[in-house]
Amino acid sequence: MAYIGNQSNSSFSNMIKQTITGNGGTNYTLTHAVANSNELEVFVNNVRQEPGSGKAYTASGLNLVMTGNVANSDNFYVIFVGKALQSSVPPPNSITSAMMTGSAGVGSFLGDAGTALGNIIRVHEKELNSSVTVAGSTNGVAAGPLTIANGVVLTIANGATLAVV
DSSP states (O other): OSSSSSOOOOOOOOOEEEEOOOOOOSEEEEEEEEGGGGOOEEETEEEEESTTTSEEEEEEEEEEEESSSTTTSSSSSEEEHHHHHHOOOOTTTTTOGGGGGGGGTTOOOOOOEEEEEEETTEEEEEEOOOOEEEEEEEEEESSOOOOOTTTEEEEEEETTTEEEO
């Protein structure tokens, strides 16, 4: 039967459980980092708690913050569902500039260095001032109109694509 998406595996995942002893407070340390509250299920006295701001708890990185105090007599544990589901969302502030290179598999910018405005818009110069080769196994994109300075060579190798939008 045909379907859309990744082919399912015939294997199973093991969920990781952390038992926590309540300390009468609201702040706890997780044994595994999470990107957000939805990557874990929190249970107090075997009742699942609702994740999110203004709800029963929030979580980020190794920090778990409960809305109410948890007593040491409470049955308190978390299940890391994001870990078992292999979440690809990194914890906040965990990506460094050293990780943002072509060798990390995230691509690279060729030519003149541009200026980033916020996290959405990439602003760059209108004129290419240094020679660039778009390799045969890659694609390139530039916002136009784009002019090429005198003496500068833009090479688009066989099998490569450059789109000017």
